[in-house]
Amino acid sequence: MASQIVSVRLGERSYAIRVGSGLEGLAEFVRQCSRPSLVFVITDTNVSDHSQGVAEPLRRTGLNVQSFVLPPGESQKSLENASRLYDFLAEHQADRRSLIVAVGGGVIGDLAGFVAATFARGLSLFMVPTSLLAMVDSSVGGKTGVNHPRAKNLIGAFHQPCGVWIDTDFLVTLPEREYRSGLAEVVKYGMILDPTLFEYLEQHAEAILRRDPNHLRHVIARCCRLKADIVEQDEQETTGLRAILNYGHTFAHAFETVGGYATWLHGEAVSAGMVCAARLACDLGLASIELTERQEHLLRRFGLPLRPLPWSLDGLLRVMHSDKKAVAGRLRFVLPRRIGHVELIDDVSEQAVRAVLQGLMDDAKLVARP
Ligand SMILES: NC(=O)c1ccc[n+]([C@@H]2O[C@H](COP(=O)([O-])OP(=O)(O)OC[C@H]3O[C@@H](n4cnc5c(N)ncnc54)[C@H](O)[C@@H]3O)[C@@H](O)[C@H]2O)c1
Ligand SMILES: [Zn+2]
Numbered sequence: 001m002a003s004q005i006v007s008v009r010l011g012e013r014s015y016a017i018r019v020g021s022g023l024e025g026l027a028e029f030v031r032q033c034s035r036p037s038l039v040f041v042i043t044d045t046n047v048s049d050h051s052q053g054v055a056e057p058l059r060r061t062g063l064n065v066q067s068f069v070l071p072p073g074e075s076q077k078s079l080e081n082a083s084r085l086y087d088f089l090a091e092h093q094a095d096r097r098s099l100i101v102a103v104g105g106g107v108i109g110d111l112a113g114f115v116a117a118t119f120a121r122g123l124s125l126f127m128v129p130t131s132l133l134a135m136v137d138s139s140v141g142g143k144t145g146v147n148h149p150r151a152k153n154l155i156g157a158f159h160q161p162c163g164v165w166i167d168t169d170f171l172v173t174l175p176e177r178e179y180r181s182g183l184a185e186v187v188k189y190g191m192i193l194d195p196t197l198f199e200y201l202e203q204h205a206e207a208i209l210r211r212d213p214n215h216l217r218h219v220i221a222r223c224c225r226l227k228a229d230i231v232e233q234d235e236q237e238t239t240g241l242r243a244i245l246n247y248g249h250t251f252a253h254a255f256e257t258v259g260g261y262a263t264w265l266h267g268e269a270v271s272a273g274m275v276c277a278a279r280l281a282c283d284l285g286l287a288s289i290e291l292t293e294r295q296e297h298l299l300r301r302f303g304l305p306l307r308p309l310p311w312s313l314d315g316l317l318r319v320m321h322s323d324k325k326a327v328a329g330r331l332r333f334v335l336p337r338r339i340g341h342v343e344l345i346d347d348v349s350e351q352a353v354r355a356v357l358q359g360l361m362d363d364a365k366l367v368a369r370p
Contacts, residue, residue, distance in 0.1 A: 004221040008140065008228040010160060010235060017140065017164040017228070019221040021213045026165060027057040033162035034124045036099035039065040040089060042112035043103040044072040047130045050170050051103035054128050058101075066092050070108070074261065077111050077146050079155060085115045099124045099162075105131035105178075106138035110153070113144030117159030127164040131174055132182025133267060135166050136189070136223035141231045158236050166224075168216040179211070181267030183302045184248075188274060189223045191295060192247045195340030197222050202294070205301045240344070247334040247342050248274035251308075254319040258311045271304035272360075279356045280348065281335040291339055307360035316357060317350060 003020025018029055039058055043051035048069050055065045068088050070076050089098070100123050102112035109127055116125035129139040145156020171179065190198030200219070201208065207215045227245070234241040251273030255264060264272075278295050281287035296306055308316070320331055331348045 004217060006221055006224040006228055008160075009232050013142075013160040015161055015163050017166060017221075017224050019135075019166045019168070019217050019224065021168050021217070023053055023057060023167060026054065027061045029163060029165060030058060030099075030101075030126060031061070034099045034126065035097075036063065036124065037097040038092065038094060039063050039099045039101060040092070040094060041065060041067040041101045041103055042070070042085065042108060042115070043067065044070045044076070044105075044108055046072045047104050047108075047170070047173075050128075050130055050167075050173075054101065054103050054165075070111075072107070074107055074147070077107050079146050079148070081111060082115050082118070082146055085112075086119055089115070089119055094119065094123065096120050096123065099126055101126045101128060102139075103128040103130060104134070105129070106134045109134050109138050110143070110145050110156075113142075113159055113161070114146050114156060117144050117157040122159065125159060125161045127161045129164070129166060130170040132171060132179055132220075133185055135168075135171075135220050136182065137185050137227065139164050139166075140224050140227045142235070164224075166220060168211075168213045168220065171211050171216065177265060180303050181265040183208070184267035184271040184274070184299070184304050186219060186223055187295070187298055187302070188245075188247055188270060189226045191274065191278075191336055191339060192244050192334070192342045193226045193229075193340060194222065195338075197226075198294075198298070198339050202298055205298065209302070243344055244334055244342050247336070248277050250320055250323050250331075250333055251276040251316075253323060254316040255308055255311070257319045258315040259309060263309070264305065268305050271299050271302075272306060272308050275299065275306050276308070276356050276360065277333055277335055279360070280333060280352060281337070281345075283352055283356060284335070284345070284348070286343075286345070287336050287338065291336060294339065295336075307364050308357060310361050310364070313354055313357055317353065320353065 006017040008015050041051050041055050059065050100112050100116040102109045116123045127139040129135045142158045142160035144159050145153045148154035204215050248270045252269035255269040278292040282292050332346050333348055334342050335345045336342045
């Protein structure tokens with residue numbers, strides 16, 4: 001089955017993302033971007049079988065490959081674990097020519113990427129994302145980091161990988177809820193940048209839910225291309241362009257903070273957040289009802305949440321006011337005008353936001369009534 005290559009053009013930091021099925025050609029692909037002295041594979045217990053599949057062909061080319069396996073979960077993205085990894089690298093005499101290979105979801109990618117960015121002032125990093133979210137989002141763009149007790153991703157660095165290898169076969173073992181959660185970010189790309197991708201998702205929703213490799217390859221490569229286009233123009237989040245990737249995320253962040261991170265997976269919060277953003281756009285006269293309905297219909301088919309749980313409106317608003325995008329008491333949102341096009345809208349009134357949240361929470365009560 002043919003694979004696709006997505007090129008991320010960032011001058012000296014350019015790299016290729018391979019999207020395909022299987023591991024054939026992996027060792028050659030790694031060699032094209034790095035000639036490492038030593039290889040360190042960092043992974044978690046849920047995907048350690050996949051990581052062995054990655055290490056095997058590298059060993060066969062004569063490379064010395066060491067593995068470090070962490071428990072799974074967001075709490076692993078810590079400075080303590082970064083420090084344990086520094087110890088491990090130092091013990092094994094890692095040097096500037098060593099290669100870090102991250103095999104896992106966004107947690108492993110962010111943590112291993114941060115270690116690669118900081119150990120010995122920077123080691124080469126090769127990403128092998130295994131979750132759908134990591135394939136379409138976190139492994140592209142060079143953001144790495146760990147959490148601080150006070151905030152997620154507070155400590156971090158930009159560090160581009162030298163290559164990304166996406167094997168859609170890895171998704172076979174991804175839990176259903178994690179998979180659907182990743183689909184929310186896929187829908188997001190359609191909404192913010194690509195009406196054709198959105199239509200493709202509508203037309204092939206069943207095949208995508210079945211994780212059909214041909215459809216997955218097309219969708220994942222398209223999402224990587226769209227993210228790469230933005231990253232190429234705004235590598236370090238300085239021009240504001242990268243902000244459109246936050247569509248649905250101001251609401252999502254409030255749901256995650258008020259509802260607790262255990263209630264919903266990130267993509268589930270993003271799904272309900274995109275519903276809120278589209279309804280807000282509709283109320284403000286920016287978008288049509290048809291847009292909100294099409295988006296909700298697709299998210300429903302993907303089994304994603306469409307409305308917030310009955311959280312405190314005051315609590316949600318408080319978080320939104322403290323969001324990076326809120327400037328001097330005004331609320332800013334990335335809102336859709338049509339499918340495939342969003343804009344950063346300043347000065348949204350708190351009243352309009354409350355009305356959207358209240359309306360959706362009331363809807364939920366109606367649905368729940370027998
Ligand atoms: N750097 C960025 O640009 C960026 C962007 C978005 C999100 N993130 C970060 O990514 C993280 C979320 O990523 P995630 O959703 O991949 O979470 P994750 O890494 O925790 O993976 C989710 C779960 O699925 C498991 N898993 C992953 N792949 C699997 C597979 N193929 N088979 C079986 N189990 C598998 C993991 O072990 C974990 O239990 C967050 O920390 C977030 O901050 C970073
Ligand atoms: Zn997200």
